[in-house]
Amino acid sequence: MDVFDRLKQAAVPEWQSYVDHAFVRQLGQGTLPEAAFRTYLVQDYLFLIQFARAWALAAYKSRTIADIRAAQMGLAAILDETELHVRLCARRGISRAELDAAPEHPATVAYTRFVLDCGAAGDLLDLQVALAPCVIGYAEIGNALAPDGVAALAEHPYRDWIAEYAGEAYQDVAAAARKQLDRLAARSMTEHRFGELAALFSKASQLEADFWQMGLEAAG
Amino acid sequence: MDVFDRLKQAAVPEWQSYVDHAFVRQLGQGTLPEAAFRTYLVQDYLFLIQFARAWALAAYKSRTIADIRAAQMGLAAILDETELHVRLCARRGISRAELDAAPEHPATVAYTRFVLDCGAAGDLLDLQVALAPCVIGYAEIGNALAPDGVAALAEHPYRDWIAEYAGEAYQDVAAAARKQLDRLAARSMTEHRFGELAALFSKASQLEADFWQMGLEAAG
Amino acid sequence: MDVFDRLKQAAVPEWQSYVDHAFVRQLGQGTLPEAAFRTYLVQDYLFLIQFARAWALAAYKSRTIADIRAAQMGLAAILDETELHVRLCARRGISRAELDAAPEHPATVAYTRFVLDCGAAGDLLDLQVALAPCVIGYAEIGNALAPDGVAALAEHPYRDWIAEYAGEAYQDVAAAARKQLDRLAARSMTEHRFGELAALFSKASQLEADFWQMGLEAAG
Amino acid sequence: MDVFDRLKQAAVPEWQSYVDHAFVRQLGQGTLPEAAFRTYLVQDYLFLIQFARAWALAAYKSRTIADIRAAQMGLAAILDETELHVRLCARRGISRAELDAAPEHPATVAYTRFVLDCGAAGDLLDLQVALAPCVIGYAEIGNALAPDGVAALAEHPYRDWIAEYAGEAYQDVAAAARKQLDRLAARSMTEHRFGELAALFSKASQLEADFWQMGLEAAG
Numbered sequence: 095m096d097v098f099d100r101l102k103q104a105a106v107p108e109w110q111s112y113v114d115h116a117f118v119r120q121l122g123q124g125t126l127p128e129a130a131f132r133t134y135l136v137q138d139y140l141f142l143i144q145f146a147r148a149w150a151l152a153a154y155k156s157r158t159i160a161d162i163r164a165a166q167m168g169l170a171a172i173l174d175e176t177e178l179h180v181r182l183c184a185r186r187g188i189s190r191a192e193l194d195a196a197p198e199h200p201a202t203v204a205y206t207r208f209v210l211d212c213g214a215a216g217d218l219l220d221l222q223v224a225l226a227p228c229v230i231g232y233a234e235i236g237n238a239l240a241p242d243g244v245a246a247l248a249e250h251p252y253r254d255w256i257a258e259y260a261g262e263a264y265q266d267v268a269a270a271a272r273k274q275l276d277r278l279a280a281r282s283m284t285e286h287r288f289g290e291l292a293a294l295f296s297k298a299s300q301l302e303a304d305f306w307q308m309g310l311e312a313a314g
Numbered sequence: 315m316d317v318f319d320r321l322k323q324a325a326v327p328e329w330q331s332y333v334d335h336a337f338v339r340q341l342g343q344g345t346l347p348e349a350a351f352r353t354y355l356v357q358d359y360l361f362l363i364q365f366a367r368a369w370a371l372a373a374y375k376s377r378t379i380a381d382i383r384a385a386q387m388g389l390a391a392i393l394d395e396t397e398l399h400v401r402l403c404a405r406r407g408i409s410r411a412e413l414d415a416a417p418e419h420p421a422t423v424a425y426t427r428f429v430l431d432c433g434a435a436g437d438l439l440d441l442q443v444a445l446a447p448c449v450i451g452y453a454e455i456g457n458a459l460a461p462d463g464v465a466a467l468a469e470h471p472y473r474d475w476i477a478e479y480a481g482e483a484y485q486d487v488a489a490a491a492r493k494q495l496d497r498l499a500a501r502s503m504t505e506h507r508f509g510e511l512a513a514l515f516s517k518a519s520q521l522e523a524d525f526w527q528m529g530l531e532a533a534g
Numbered sequence: 535m536d537v538f539d540r541l542k543q544a545a546v547p548e549w550q551s552y553v554d555h556a557f558v559r560q561l562g563q564g565t566l567p568e569a570a571f572r573t574y575l576v577q578d579y580l581f582l583i584q585f586a587r588a589w590a591l592a593a594y595k596s597r598t599i600a601d602i603r604a605a606q607m608g609l610a611a612i613l614d615e616t617e618l619h620v621r622l623c624a625r626r627g628i629s630r631a632e633l634d635a636a637p638e639h640p641a642t643v644a645y646t647r648f649v650l651d652c653g654a655a656g657d658l659l660d661l662q663v664a665l666a667p668c669v670i671g672y673a674e675i676g677n678a679l680a681p682d683g684v685a686a687l688a689e690h691p692y693r694d695w696i697a698e699y700a701g702e703a704y705q706d707v708a709a710a711a712r713k714q715l716d717r718l719a720a721r722s723m724t725e726h727r728f729g730e731l732a733a734l735f736s737k738a739s740q741l742e743a744d745f746w747q748m749g750l751e752a753a754g
Numbered sequence: 755m756d757v758f759d760r761l762k763q764a765a766v767p768e769w770q771s772y773v774d775h776a777f778v779r780q781l782g783q784g785t786l787p788e789a790a791f792r793t794y795l796v797q798d799y800l801f802l803i804q805f806a807r808a809w810a811l812a813a814y815k816s817r818t819i820a821d822i823r824a825a826q827m828g829l830a831a832i833l834d835e836t837e838l839h840v841r842l843c844a845r846r847g848i849s850r851a852e853l854d855a856a857p858e859h860p861a862t863v864a865y866t867r868f869v870l871d872c873g874a875a876g877d878l879l880d881l882q883v884a885l886a887p888c889v890i891g892y893a894e895i896g897n898a899l900a901p902d903g904v905a906a907l908a909e910h911p912y913r914d915w916i917a918e919y920a921g922e923a924y925q926d927v928a929a930a931a932r933k934q935l936d937r938l939a940a941r942s943m944t945e946h947r948f949g950e951l952a953a954l955f956s957k958a959s960q961l962e963a964d965f966w967q968m969g970l971e972a973a974g
Binding site: 648 | 864
Binding site for chain 2: 583586587590591592593594596598599602603605606609610613616
């Protein structure tokens with residue numbers, strides 16, 4: 095059992111409330127109201143800007159060139175993901191100007207600033223644990239929503255989103271993050287500390303669930 | 315017009331939504347449900363822990379011994395305020411153990427981590443502007459709720475809370491914070507930057523309003 | 535053996551080069567040139583300003599009210615120590631204006647910013663380990679230079695300095711720092727991590743030795 | 755006159771002590787002892803690791819996607835530069851293992867941690883000003899040492915180093931940094947603040963001069 099599995103096991107209800115949220119289920123079934131998805135997309139763009147900052151923070155907090163490089167790859171991947179987001183939005187008629195002008199929803203503020211503060215106050219391991227529900231969780235969700243592969247999604251209304259996270263490129267990013275978590279834990283995780291990290295992981299999972307909820311509520 | 319007045323003027327609707335929130339009005343009229351106040355008190359205790367960290371951040375970001383001392387006094391004042399909080403809570407039957415075990419509400423996370431991140435990413439002026447709705451705003455609210463002085467509150471059910479923020483000691487803290495804001499702005503506020511600071515102040519005021527709202531909803 | 539003793543044992547040559555530096559020996563024997571001591575005093579004042587920031591950083595990085603309080607007491611103690619320094623300097627004809635105008639020597643920059651960066655990049659334990667050669671080391675040096683107690687120093691030319699660090703108040707500060715180190719290590723020190731902390735402790739001890747050296751060289 | 759020129763003008767002696775240091779002159783004339791250059795190269799590799807962290811810090815402290823991207827490009831450029839460094843070193847018989855095992859010299863610690871702390875304590879403008887003597891200064895030095903172009907260097911013993919910094923790619927990096935400085939200053943530089951930034955620039959230039967001096971002394 096790797097560290098990520100241990101963290102999930104220590105936070106089962108919070109983890110389930112996130113990966114099995116009504117938003118996710120409706121997204122998978124294709125029944126999610128378009129208004130919910132649009133609200134989500136716009137906020138997720140704002141979210142990614144803060145997550146880019148979180149990867150930059152990881153690079154800053156690194157002490158070896160290998161750790162700096164790993165974080166720099168995470169940062170570059172996020173910046174690419176924002177471009178993909180801009181295209182997903184454009185296809186739905188949301189312009190870049192609209193994205194840049196959108197105010198951050200409190201749920202976006204809560205999750206992103208929580209992660210950034212975990213990283214600023216703690217060490218690299220705290221930061222990676224706070225990022226994990228997003229970075230690794232999205233890969234699990236992507237996989238769960240494409241049980242027969244991306245090709246089988248055919249006319250699915252949210253095909254592009256699912257394909258992105260179920261796709262090989264993103265799955266590789268998540269696998270790398272998972273290994274980095276194990277490496278960092280091998281260095282500096284005591285059992286006492288595991289308890290603190292699990293609390294942090296649980297909180298981050300809840301804040302992710304709140305983020306889905308924000309989308310659903312927007313569709314009223 | 316000092317910097318604080320300029321900031322309020324640049325964010326009138328957000329500022330009003332905060333200082334004139336239904337929670338505040340009901341608190342002043344003594345009609346606020348006890349459950350709302352209790353939820354608020356517990357979350358405000360968790361809030362103060364993060365605000366103590368924000369004052370510590372201000373001391374860390376200072377470059378002169380005078381600025382360090384000013385921030386250290388803010389930090390000491392907050393640590394005293396948490397003790398007062400523990401006593402306010404005890405009188406209402408909320409134990410310290412209960413306070414320490416309470417999970418942070420998303421509204422608490424959003425506001426506190428937003429302020430901490432403003433300070434970590436920006437400079438001392440950014441941090442003080444993000445703190446201002448709380449530090450200076452509570453003094454305005456305290457004054458507004460005790461128009462005839464603290465003595466006139468007599469049997470008011472929330473007398474202790476109002477007296478705290480309308481009292482001279484807290485009014486002095488707020489006045490000092492206001493002057494520090496002017497000093498910092500004299501050093502490093504361009505007109506372009508005023509626009510950024512006003513946006514930050516507006517966001518912080520909204521997050522304060524959300525914090526009151528959380529209290530009200532708890533009494534739902 | 536507590537964590538501090540383990541760290542010293544892992545960095546014997548660097549530790550000895552610091553606590554047994556010629557500057558320290560001459561200070562103890564009363565043969566240290568006044569010019570060396572004055573240069574040291576002025577730089578130590580600038581050093582303390584940065585160390586106050588380091589304690590503030592420790593408060594910011596704390597997650598519990600107990601840890602915040604411990605760091606705030608460290609910060610308050612340092613601010614008091616700077617006042618003592620101003621008085622020590624005044625007695626030697628160095629004015630506060632002179633202190634504030636003095637440029638930081640590279641040795642001062644190197645040690646103080648190294649400690650601050652350890653804290654910013656790492657966690658609370660990294661920061662306390664980087665502070666330890668100074669905080670705890672000065673108590674050991676003070677004790678070593680007053681083997682028969684402070685009273686026996688009588689006409690010693692550096693009596694006031696030795697008395698300060700051999701005195702009960704400072705010894706208590708150091709003892710508290712030592713216990714805090716053990717508490718933090720119990721929480722989050724793996725054996726792998728001990729190796730990293732020992733490297734950091736060794737570097738900080740060397741930078742302290744360079745700081746004494748700067749004083750000696752000033753005396754030509 | 756752009757901001758960089760104003761900074762140089764406000765710190766003429768410190769700037770000259772850096773760009774016209776004996777190390778630089780001997781490097782240009784090809785008379786620099788190989789031992790001095792080797793010591794410099796090894797320390798510069800350690801320096802670049804910390805500078806990569808400084809660019810990551812700039813990305814973390816950014817608020818717009820444009821600023822994050824600019825900093826991310828700086829970070830990527832530095833990581834490339836470290837690879838070039840490894841190759842320069844390999845040609846001189848210094849292995850990567852030797853580089854990674856080398857202890858940081860106090861002059862390396864002083865300059866790099868000073869820059870990182872300027873960035874952590876201040877804002878993006880403080881950080882870019884502290885980085886400027888290195889980022890932009892090396893382009894000026896490269897140009898000055900190749901007055902007739904890189905091709906004319908022919909058999910110059912330090913041809914590869916000079917060609918790197920006089921080359922178009924590096925000159926473009928420096929030009930971009932210069933423009934970013936102007937953009938940041940337009941946003942948030944008051945005249946009062948210019949004085950603080952000039953002091954910071956002057957200190958950073960001195961620490962760069964100390965870095966050359968360390969190389970020379972190694973050849974002692």
